[in-house]
Amino acid sequence: MRVLVTGGAGFIGSNFVRFALERHPDWRITVLDKLTYAGNLANLDDIRDRIGFVRGDIANRSDVEPLVSDCDLLINFAAETHVDRSILWADDFVRTDILGTYVLLEAARQHRLHRFIQISTDEVYGSAVTGSFTEESPLNPRNPYSASKAGADRLAFAYFVTHNVPVIITRCSNNYGPYQHPEKFIPLCITNALEDQPLPIYGDGRQVRDWIHVLDHCDALDFLIAHGQPGETYNIAGGQEHENIHIARTILETLGKPPSLIRHVADRPGHDRRYSLNTDKLARLGWHPQRQLQDGLRETIEWYRRHRSWWQPIKSGPFRDYYKKQYGSRLSASLP
Ligand code: NAD
Numbered sequence: 001m002r003v004l005v006t007g008g009a010g011f012i013g014s015n016f017v018r019f020a021l022e023r024h025p026d027w028r029i030t031v032l033d034k035l036t037y038a039g040n041l042a043n044l045d046d047i048r049d050r051i052g053f054v055r056g057d058i059a060n061r062s063d064v065e066p067l068v069s070d071c072d073l074l075i076n077f078a079a080e081t082h083v084d085r086s087i088l089w090a091d092d093f094v095r096t097d098i099l100g101t102y103v104l105l106e107a108a109r110q111h112r113l114h115r116f117i118q119i120s121t122d123e124v125y126g127s128a129v130t131g132s133f134t135e136e137s138p139l140n141p142r143n144p145y146s147a148s149k150a151g152a153d154r155l156a157f158a159y160f161v162t163h164n165v166p167v168i169i170t171r172c173s174n175n176y177g178p179y180q181h182p183e184k185f186i187p188l189c190i191t192n193a194l195e196d197q198p199l200p201i202y203g204d205g206r207q208v209r210d211w212i213h214v215l216d217h218c219d220a221l222d223f224l225i226a227h228g229q230p231g232e233t234y235n236i237a238g239g240q241e242h243e244n245i246h247i248a249r250t251i252l253e254t255l256g257k258p259p260s261l262i263r264h265v266a267d268r269p270g271h272d273r274r275y276s277l278n279t280d281k282l283a284r285l286g287w288h289p290q291r292q293l294q295d296g297l298r299e300t301i302e303w304y305r306r307h308r309s310w311w312q313p314i315k316s317g318p319f320r321d322y323y324k325k326q327y328g329s330r331l332s333a334s335l336p
């Protein structure tokens with residue numbers, strides 16, 4: 001199988017490539033990645049000689065065409081992914097997440113693929129006041145990131161209906177694990193705690209996310225590549241809902257750091273209160289997550305403790321300007 005992994009130098013993409021090489025040594029994998037601030041070749045260091053790598057943009061036809069014409073399976077992880085950045089600068093979200101997905105789908109229309117996996121997100125449903133969203137729930141994205149992802153999600157579906165592109169859409173909950181960029185919540189809390197810096201908690205910290213270990217997500221994707229039906233959408237979740245404040249406290253406790261490092265800061269505008277997925281559809285097919293958050297989080301904390309050489313260069317680069325812009329005034333006016 002010739003496999004094209006877009007966004008394969010990011011968090012989930014790089015974990016997926018490593019997982020897939022282990023599970024399917026016969027796959028010929030090529031990564032297409034623009035290497036934005038979130039893409040990092042160091043994420044692929046140990047497997048670099050076993051894959052092809054092309055630096056390029058999914059929104060650029062001439063980057064995409066030759067690669068799509070030479071693949072059987074395309075998995076589209078490439079996206080701008082951070083809600084907080086989408087609030088400050090939405091341009092790249094619209095361009096990559098919507099236009100980029102369109103360019104990939106157009107190329108897939110010209111060349112018959114075995115499968116086109118569109119990595120969507122649970123955030124397209126919006127906030128779950130009560131209950132859990134099924135795949136039939138209406139989409140109600142409420143920030144520029146989730147709105148762009150919803151656009152891509154429906155565009156992928158439209159290419160299945162209209163042009164017969166064998167699209168499978170997955171909507172996964174919040175991932176955690178190794179190689180996640182330190183601006184995202186869990187790695188930010190871990191690395192700040194390791195540096196004895198405050199952990200910024202938006203508002204009351206009682207927002208709820210469902211957490212899944214990235215390798216469980218990779219396993220679910222591999223399962224759906226084999227057993228999913230084109231034209232179908234599948235929710236994927238860890239089934240482990242927790243308040244943000246609980247996660248932050250657990251990280252501090254695990255590292256032996258004081259709870260006084262927690263700082264409640266001004267909330268994210270339009271912050272979705274809770275994400276929650278009903279995963280019966282995937283369970284009926286026979287897939288279930290394997291990892292408990294308690295164990296996965298401990299391992300993840302240990303990974304960041306041992307891999308300072310991975311995250312310190314990221315945190316000392318342009319990250320500092322981002323951090324100042326995102327948290328500077330919030331932290332100096334932190335809430336009780
Ligand atoms: P990430 O930000 O860590 O990685 C994104 C990757 O895409 C980076 O390597 C980046 O360089 C690349 N990229 C960005 N724009 C590009 C472009 N125009 N052309 C080519 N490459 C480009 O993101 P992630 O957390 O690994 O998320 C991967 C996918 O999974 C995304 O589609 C995201 O929406 C989805 N998702 C993420 C989560 C999560 O919790 N992280 C949950 C559900 C769904």
Ligand code: TYD
Nearest residue numbers: 083174183184185186200201202207209244
């Ligand atoms: P994030 O990792 O950005 O994922 P998402 O918003 O896509 O779910 O954030 C996870 C949760 O943590 C979310 O409710 C926002 C919250 N959060 C904070 O409280 N402080 C922070 O500094 C960050 C980055 C996130």
